[in-house]
Amino acid sequence: FGKESKLTTMLTGASKWDQSGADIAENIEEWSQMILDLSGGTADTIVFGAKAWKAFRKNSKVEKILDLRRADSSTMKLSPEKAVSGLQSKGTFGEFKLLVHLGKYTDPIDSKTKPYIEPHQIVMLSSEINGTRHFGAIKDLKANMRAVPFFTKMIERDDPSAMFLLSQSAPLLVPERVNASMAIEV
Numbered sequence: 001f002g003k004e005s006k007l008t009t010m011l012t013g014a015s016k017w018d019q020s021g022a023d024i025a026e027n028i029e030e031w032s033q034m035i036l037d038l039s040g041g042t043a044d045t046i047v048f049g050a051k052a053w054k055a056f057r058k059n060s061k062v063e064k065i066l067d068l069r070r071a072d073s074s075t076m077k078l079s080p081e082k083a084v085s086g087l088q089s090k091g092t093f094g095e096f097k098l099l100v101h102l103g104k105y106t107d108p109i110d111s112k113t114k115p116y117i118e119p120h121q122i123v124m125l126s127s128e129i130n131g132t133r134h135f136g137a138i139k140d141l142k143a144n145m146r147a148v149p150f151f152t153k154m155i156e157r158d159d160p161s162a163m164f165l166l167s168q169s170a171p172l173l174v175p176e177r178v179n180a181s182m183a184i185e186v
Contacts, residue, residue, distance in 0.1 A: 001178040004038050010185040017055035017186040024059050028096070031124055031182055041126030041180035045097045051119040052186045053090070053100045086116065118185065126180035136170035
């Protein structure tokens with residue numbers, strides 16, 4: 001969709017979050033400002049992979065900020081909780097909602113199970129990303145190769161006698177503000 005390439009990045013060396021000198025709070029502020037500058041949307045959610053969350057919560061600078069803000073709006077749940085569709089809410093860090101995504105899917109290309117969010121990855125999002133659901137053409141002559149939300153047809157077989165119902169859809173979610181999200185390997 002023409003997303004800015006600098007909104008997908010990777011930390012290296014001493015800046016990686018599992019290193020003792022990592023300044024995670026500064027990273028988050030910089031990336032949030034970048035999202036605002038490039039999209040006009042304010043980042044308000046951080047989704048962590050499992051190892052990125054572990055590095056975040058164990059970082060001494062993050063712990064210090066949380067300790068200083070006890071009376072403020074920052075809270076964190078450090079204990080495990082039951083995931084809903086692989087997603088765990090972990091509280092807030094300033095104005096950011098913190099989520100950990102542990103869900104997996106089976107890749108249709110190589111049939112391997114993979115995480116939605118890589119273990120060392122975070123995704124920063126703005127709820128202002130907005131979007132529209134479009135539909136691609138149904139590749140079926142009986143649907144006249146049209147783009148429709150759903151196409152259903154019945155198929156009859158004679159020997160042995162059977163009736164099959166086939167429903168097809170080709171949805172595509174298109175973000176309105178493509179630059180209102182950022183993926184970072186931390």
